[in-house]
Amino acid sequence: xxxxxxxxxxxxxxxxxxxxxxxxxxxxxxxxxxxxxxxxxxxxxxxxxxxxxxxxxxxxxxxxxxxxxxxxxxxxxxxxxxxxxxxxxxxxxxxxxxxxxxxxxxxxxxxxxxxxxxxxxxxxxxxxxxxxxxxxxxxxxxxxxxxxxxxxxxxxxxxxxxxxxxxxxxxxxxxxxxxxxxxxxxxxxxxxxxxxxxxxxxxxxxxxxxxxxxxxxxxxxxxxxxxxxxxxxxxxxxxxxxxxxxxxxxxxxxxxxxxxxxxxxxxxxxxxxxxxxxxxxxxxxxxxxxxxxxxxxxxxxxxxxxxxxxxxxxxxxxxxxxxxxxxxxxxxxxxxxxxxxxxxxxxxxxxxxxxxxxxxxxxxxxxxxxxxxxxxxxxxxxxxxxxxxxxxxxxxxxxxxxxxxxxxxxxxxxxxxxxxxxxxxxxxxxxxxxxxxxxxxxxxxxxxxxxxxxxxxxxxxxxxxxxxxxxxxxxxxxxxxxxxxxxxxxxxxxxxxxxxxxxxxxxxxx
Numbered sequence: 001x002x003x004x005x006x007x008x009x010x011x012x013x014x015x016x017x018x019x020x021x022x023x024x025x026x027x028x029x030x031x032x033x034x035x036x037x038x039x040x041x042x043x044x045x046x047x048x049x050x051x052x053x054x055x056x057x058x059x060x061x062x063x064x065x066x067x068x069x070x071x072x073x074x075x076x077x078x079x080x081x082x083x084x085x086x087x088x089x090x091x092x093x094x095x096x097x098x099x100x101x102x103x104x105x106x107x108x109x110x111x112x113x114x115x116x117x118x119x120x121x122x123x124x125x126x127x128x129x130x131x132x133x134x135x136x137x138x139x140x141x142x143x144x145x146x147x148x149x150x151x152x153x154x155x156x157x158x159x160x161x162x163x164x165x166x167x168x169x170x171x172x173x174x175x176x177x178x179x180x181x182x183x184x185x186x187x188x189x190x191x192x193x194x195x196x197x198x199x200x201x202x203x204x205x206x207x208x209x210x211x212x213x214x215x216x217x218x219x220x221x222x223x224x225x226x227x228x229x230x231x232x233x234x235x236x237x238x239x240x241x242x243x244x245x246x247x248x249x250x251x252x253x254x255x256x257x258x259x260x261x262x263x264x265x266x267x268x269x270x271x272x273x274x275x276x277x278x279x280x281x282x283x284x285x286x287x288x289x290x291x292x293x294x295x296x297x298x299x300x301x302x303x304x305x306x307x308x309x310x311x312x313x314x315x316x317x318x319x320x321x322x323x324x325x326x327x328x329x330x331x332x333x334x335x336x337x338x339x340x341x342x343x344x345x346x347x348x349x350x351x352x353x354x355x356x357x358x359x360x361x362x363x364x365x366x367x368x369x370x371x372x373x374x375x376x377x378x379x380x381x382x383x384x385x386x387x388x389x390x391x392x393x394x395x396x397x398x399x400x401x402x403x404x405x406x407x408x409x410x411x412x413x414x415x416x417x418x419x420x421x422x423x424x425x426x427x428x429x430x431x432x433x434x435x436x437x438x439x440x441x442x443x444x445x446x447x448x449x450x451x452x453x454x455x456x457x458x459x460x461x462x463x464x465x466x467x468x469x470x471x472x473x474x475x476x477x478x479x480x481x482x483x484x485x486x487x488x489x490x491x492x493x494x495x496x497x498x499x500x501x502x503x504x505x506x507x508x509x510x
Contacts, residue, residue: 015055023048032376041074042371046364046406053448056466060449060459061353064360067367076371085366086359089318090146090453094358096321097150098350100282103328103342104154107274109282114158115265123258125175126243132156133182133239137190137231141197143289144317145187146453151286152183153457160463162264171248177464178246181446181472184454185238188443193231195223196293200413200442204435207414211421212431214506216497226495230440230487237479245472273334274341285324289317354449354460361450364406369415379419389500390489392429393437396420397481400441405451405477409442428503432496437488444480446473 026044033039045066052063068086072079104110121131132152139148160176191198195205195218205218271279292315293304306312328342367373387395404412417435424431445451447470449459455469492498 011055012057015051015057019048019051019055019057022051033372036372038074038076038371039373039376041070042076042367042373045070045074045076045367046373049360049364050406050448053450054466054470059353060466061356061360064356064363064450067360067363071363071367076367081370082363082366085362086356088362089316090362091355091358092318093144093146093316093321094150094355094453094457095350096318096323096325097147097285099325099342099347100278100285100321100328101150101154102346102349103278103325104282105158106342106346107272107278108268109271109275109278110154110158111162112265112268112271112275113155114162115261115268117155118159118162118261119258119265123261125248128159129179129182129243130239132179133186133235136183136186137235140187140190141193143286145191145198146457147286147289147317147321148190149183149187149454149457151282152187153461156180156183157461157463162261175246175248177468178242180458180461180464181246181469182239182242184452184458185242185446185476186235187454188446188452189231189235189238192440192443193224193228195220198443199410200439203410203413204417204439207417207421208431208435211418212506215431215504216506218496222495226436226487226492227440229491230483233487234480234483237483238476241476242472277331277341278328281324281327285320288320288324292317292320351460351462354456357449357456357459358453361406361456364450365412365415368412375415375419389429389433390485393433393488394481394485396434397437397441397444397484400438401444401477401481404442404445405448409445409452413439413442425507428507430498430500430502430504431507432492432498433488433500436492436496437484440484440488441480444477444484446476446480448473 023044026040026047030040030043031037032043048070049063049066052058052066053060067077067082068079071077071082101110104113117131118128121127136148136152139151156179160172160179163172163176188198192201195201201223208215208218288305291302291304292306293312294301294307304312306315309315325342329340331341333339333341400412400416403416416438420434420438421431424434443452446455449456449466449469451473458464459466459469493500
């Protein structure tokens with residue numbers, strides 16, 4: 001039979017058998033928690049998925065389905081509960097955003113926007129990268145980093161395509177990887193700057209208030225003053241690093257200039273009815289995302305529009321994304337009489353493999369929580385209380401950064417922050433010393449597509465490999481650990497009044 005004559009690459013053999021070997025060795029010989037064997041089983045599944053994700057011996061979406069099989073068989077989670085994790089509001093946010101992105105591409109609106117950006121930023125490789133990264137980081141301070149990435153990707157792809165047309169795919173292929181990574185990384189970096197920028201920040205304030213109701217309030221202003229310098233410093237490092245790593249051989253493209261793009265923009269002619277409607281829908285979507293929830297700045301508050309409804313807590317970014325995308329299926333086209341602005345043929349181009357990739361990450365995060373593996377990981381940090389505070393912070397940053405490579409950063413934050421709060425209380429150390437760096441580090445996962453939604457979204461373009469992300473992200477992960485460690489130890493202690501020699505009364509868990 002032909003199946004037995006198939007030749008497997010060395011990479012496949014190492015990935016397949018290496019993953020299975022790690023999986024079996026942990027199950028058979030490790031015993032993390034005698035009373036709860038599911039803790040060990042979850043770790044074995046996590047390692048198996050990590051190895052298969054990295055080596056890509058099968059499509060990433062297929063590896064993402066492993067929890068559906070292994071979690072019920074190993075007694076980690078009920079099959080119904082595991083299956084339910086694969087579809088949630090984040091998935092619908094992704095689908096809704098992608099539908100609008102596809103509509104932009106169908107009617108060439110993305111080309112018009114792309115040319116405008118190129119005319120504005122200029123055509124040097126460094127300025128194009130900086131322009132996209134800055135726009136993404138700024139938007140992510142106020143809007144979901146997933147939503148921001150969804151808005152930027154179709155524009156970025158059109159610019160890459162435009163550069164490929166003029167300069168050639170070969171000359172742009174390496175640089176395009178840097179652009180894609182720059183957008184994904186900037187979305188995560190920008191989200192750190194504000195309390196509303198990313199879910200882990202909001203999780204931190206909520207958990208901190210629950211665990212320590214008598215503690216001083218973590219205000220928007222205090223967080224912004226603390227986190228913004230961290231973001232600016234790390235943003236600058238990432239821009240320089242990506243530019244040096246992925247810059248094209250030519251520092252300046254001599255066969256291309258701004259006038260080229262101005263001429264091409266004129267050739268597009270006036271914006272069509274379809275372009276105008278989709279652009280308006282695009283802007284409305286962004287505004288609805290931005291002002292959905294209350295925006296609190298110090299004592300000043302801008303009420304969110306969701307408060308107009310009787311159950312504002314039922315409305316999320318996924319609700320908004322789907323609502324704005326559905327509208328496009330009803331509006332008729334003026335250019336093509338029998339068509340509407342969107343149709344299912346276009347919608348079917350959604351990268352469903354990324355939807356499964358998302359689901360696999362959510363399922364794995366649920367397994368960490370339900371099995372108790374997350375608590376076990378937190379308990380392993382108890383020994384650090386005897387160390388110098390700066391080493392304590394570094395260990396927490398390192399652990400959180402690399403743990404969120406395999407799990408949802410929000411889920412990991414919500415699982416580990418209560419553990420760190422309890423650890424701080426029992427060791428009589430100011431809880432902020434543990435919880436602040438852990439929260440920031442949750443946004444510092446840059447190696448794997450499943451680490452953050454922006455990472456998954458850029459991977460969905462099929463323009464870069466997982467090894468590109470892993471090699472580039474490893475250096476940034478370690479850099480983030482260093483920056484957050486020193487920022488917390490020097491800047492954070494000053495802003496939040498942390499004294500390592502004094503255990504505050506409010507920090508006693510009652």
